[in-house]
Amino acid sequence: DVKVTQSSRYLVKRTGEKVFLECVQDMDHENMFWYRQDPGLGLRLIYFSYDVKMKEKGDIPEGYSVSREKKERFSLILESASTNQTSMYLCASAEGGDRQETQYFGPGTRLLVL
Amino acid sequence: GDSVTQMEGPVTLSEEAFLTINCTYTATGYPSLFWYVQYPGEGLQLLLKATKADDKGSNKGFEATYRKETTSFHLEKGSVQVSDSAVYFCALGYSNFGNEKLTFGTGTRLTIIP
Numbered sequence: 662d663v664k665v666t667q668s669s670r671y672l673v674k675r676t677g678e679k680v681f682l683e684c685v686q687d688m689d690h691e692n693m694f695w696y697r698q699d700p701g702l703g704l705r706l707i708y709f710s711y712d713v714k715m716k717e718k719g720d721i722p723e724g725y726s727v728s729r730e731k732k733e734r735f736s737l738i739l740e741s742a743s744t745n746q747t748s749m750y751l752c753a754s755a756e757g758g759d760r761q762e763t764q765y766f767g768p769g770t771r772l773l774v775l
Numbered sequence: 776g777d778s779v780t781q782m783e784g785p786v787t788l789s790e791e792a793f794l795t796i797n798c799t800y801t802a803t804g805y806p807s808l809f810w811y812v813q814y815p816g817e818g819l820q821l822l823l824k825a826t827k828a829d830d831k832g833s834n835k836g837f838e839a840t841y842r843k844e845t846t847s848f849h850l851e852k853g854s855v856q857v858s859d860s861a862v863y864f865c866a867l868g869y870s871n872f873g874n875e876k877l878t879f880g881t882g883t884r885l886t887i888i889p
Contacts, residue, residue, distance in 0.1 A: 696879075703864060704819075704877075704882075711875065719876065751819065753819075757875070763821050765821075766819040768816075768817055768818045769817075769818050
């Protein structure tokens with residue numbers, strides 16, 4: 662079974678702090694994704710990566726950056742956390758190319774910014 | 776651009792009732808369609824998918840048919856159980872390189888009462 666793990670289930674940070682959210686997958690997937698989930702808005706893509714050191718902006722990249730130094734690990738960085746970044750963050754991975762389609766999700770990190 | 780519209784929730788049904796959750800989409804190409812489910816406290820997991828028009832996806836008693844003429848992918852189950860209580864997300868996606876992201880609907884919360 663594919664396993665996607667996220668570093669924390671719950672996180673509380675203060676405004677202005679730099680926040681790191683980490684995601685690790687164990688299936689040698691090429692593609693990895695970061696989403697945020699908010700009530701009434703569904704899931705919105707922040708960034709995705711289709712290879713090591715490669716990244717593409719999603720629909721809402723402002724205020725976020727990402728890092729992919731190893732194939733299995735994809736980090737989301739909030740450079741200076743703000744209260745409007747309080748949300749549930751979901752990481753996903755998928756095979757690349759024409760085998761992609763199905764994404765496998767981690768359990769999520771619920772972030773509260775005070 | 777692409778978009779997915781789901782019926783508004785929450786939906787509350789009695790056990791053994793028939794379930795329909797409506798999903799319609801707007802797409803610029805020929806996407807695959809997905810239903811993902813999120814159980815309380817967990818990440819999303821794939822429930823079923825269909826990759827081309829007239830395909831039917833099925834899993835755990837749930838079914839959905841890819842209808843190109845009506846741009847729909849409605850989720851149905853003949854007899855729901857309490858364990859089906861969850862949030863259901865409709866999504867579309869492509870598998871061509873560089874365009875592997877999923878576009879999600881806003882989700883429909885389903886509660887089944889005994």
